[in-house]
């Protein structure tokens with residue numbers, strides 16, 4: 175049996191306090207995915223510079239790409255790294271889209287302070303049962319749990335849902351009370367990946383459904399997945415340097431800002447970061463074909479990612495100064 179490592183030994187925090195403050199303060203915490211050192215550095219630099227709390231997310235794909243133990247040590251290192259940069263910001267290490275009790279348990283036992291159990295593809299009853307099982311185990315270790323109701327369109331762990339199934343406001347109160355979750359991810363029209371909508375297609379997010387959900391569970395922390403905005407200047411930069419990204423469109427930042435002012439207290443952004451890094455790397459390799467030192471293209475990619483994350487914190491999430 176592995177040794178149990180509590181996130182508390184690593185200087186990490188769970189999301190409870192962070193969410194309580196974000197709900198009353200009218201802002202959202204950035205939940206940024208990371209798979210490697212440069213992404214982690216960019217996230218921490220951006221959060222220290224803006225004094226923002228942060229949720230570091232690890233997906234199943236990230237675990238198999240980078241190794242969960244290494245990612246956990248990177249996250250623990252981030253606590254010290256932030257202090258070295260001049261500011262101790264609260265850091266949550268969160269499992270993104272956990273799909274089984276065993277995976278969540280393994281993460282809880284190896285230093286994660288928060289887990290998502292995504293039962294959104296199951297029947298309502300099975301989602302409740304699985305989520306409840308994870309909550310019971312997680313809460314014994316003071317780890318917070320995110321559940322999900324409703325199905326987002328887009329690509330998620332290689333599963334592609336063609337249409338949204340919006341969260342049913344009538345179900346949220348029952349789900350929250352039966353499962354005991356600490357936060358709830360909802361489907362109101364956001365979508366995973368860079369190709370969320372066809373250009374010109376209607377893609378307003380349903381702030382009316384969000385308002386309805388808030389009425390049923392006032393003050394309860396709500397999470398938005400699939401919240402990348404797919405900045406067109408990044409798509410153009412990628413394509414100008416040899417890329418082929420067609421018809422990539424995302425969520426409006428104004429709408430996300432409105433959501434963050436309400437009970438939405440965690441906003442997940444991954445694809446925009448991928449675009450920022452790829453654009454910077456393509457530019458360097460296109461303009462300097464003689465370059466072969468990875469630091470010469472990963473460094474600019476990291477800078478570009480940091481700027482993107484600062485922009486999100488200040489102009490979309492409103493979490494600057496809240497650390």
Ligand code: G3H
Pocket residue numbers: 207233234235236270271330331366444445
């Ligand atoms: O929602 C999915 C996240 O963007 C993580 O993506 O599973 O390819 O690491 P991934």
Ligand code: 13P
Pocket residue numbers: 207270271365366367368398399400401402403442443444445446
């Ligand atoms: P994006 O693909 O819109 O960045 O969403 C990321 C996400 O929801 C991670 O869980």
Ligand code: ZN
Pocket residue numbers: 271366399400442
């Ligand atoms: Zn997601």
